[in-house]
Amino acid sequence: xxDWNTESLHYELRxxxxxxxxxxxxxxxxxxxxxxxxxxxxxxxxxxYNSGNVDPGESLAExxxxxxxxxxxxxxxxxxxxxxxxxxxxxxxxxxVRNNLGFCLIPVEPREALSHLKAAxxxxxxxxxxxxxNQMCCYVAVGRSRAALNIADSEYKKPKAKQxxxxxxxxREGQWELFHSESPFSEIxxxxxxxxxxxGWKDQEDLWRANIARAExxxxxxxxxxxxxxxSQESGN
Numbered sequence: 001x002x003d004w005n006t007e008s009l010h011y012e013l014r015x016x017x018x019x020x021x022x023x024x025x026x027x028x029x030x031x032x033x034x035x036x037x038x039x040x041x042x043x044x045x046x047x048x049y050n051s052g053n054v055d056p057g058e059s060l061a062e063x064x065x066x067x068x069x070x071x072x073x074x075x076x077x078x079x080x081x082x083x084x085x086x087x088x089x090x091x092x093x094x095x096x097v098r099n100n101l102g103f104c105l106i107p108v109e110p111r112e113a114l115s116h117l118k119a120a121x122x123x124x125x126x127x128x129x130x131x132x133x134n135q136m137c138c139y140v141a142v143g144r145s146r147a148a149l150n151i152a153d154s155e156y157k158k159p160k161a162k163q164x165x166x167x168x169x170x171x172r173e174g175q176w177e178l179f180h181s182e183s184p185f186s187e188i189x190x191x192x193x194x195x196x197x198x199x200g201w202k203d204q205e206d207l208w209r210a211n212i213a214r215a216e217x218x219x220x221x222x223x224x225x226x227x228x229x230x231x232s233q234e235s236g237n
Contacts, residue, residue, distance in 0.1 A: 132188060166184050
């Protein structure tokens with residue numbers, strides 16, 4: 001509870017006491033039990049020590065993400081999307097919340113998902129590779145394979161950014177499957193190669209297979225370099 005904004009603690013206590021209504025669906029409020037004594041204890045601690053200035057928006061975003069992930073794993077895609085629809089209302093300028101709304105809709109409403117993902121990209125969502133991969137999934141779902149490859153090509157022309165892991169979708173026998181990737185940028189090439197193979201575009205498939213091979217080679221070199229003893233690295237400089 002030390003991560004909560006003080007005002008949020010006050011609202012939670014008032015809700016527990018029946019003084020106010022919840023600002024979101026009851027299912028979200030009751031998803032995790034909040035003991036009243038711990039809330040009051042934290043409020044008292046802050047009164048005594050005058051601490052606890054945390055951005056309430058960040059706590060809200062983390063809670064939404066945690067709850068939505070749980071719903072997605074249960075196949076409750078529209079309910080997960082509803083969590084971020086609430087988030088968009090609360091934080092309309094938050095590119096991450098908008099991206100996550102689009103992400104939740106990919107298995108059920110790919111066209112609508114694409115509009116949210118594009119909006120997130122226009123708002124400057126980072127890392128852009130995650131958003132680009134998500135857009136590719138939408139284009140594949142609506143039968144626009146060429147557009148998906150155009151997105152991949154555009155992303156690969158950008159300066160390479162620091163990799164951040166993310167949850168992504170992949171289609172297996174017509175079913176969407178949630179998985180975690182440490183490198184969404186690499187997943188773009190894998191998906192692009194598979195799209196080209198499915199469409200019979202041999203030149204494009206070869207191009208993306210080559211991109212995959214180069215990425216794997218670079219990763220091996222980096223791993224080998226990291227595995228060298230520090231003394232050997234210094235002597236080689």
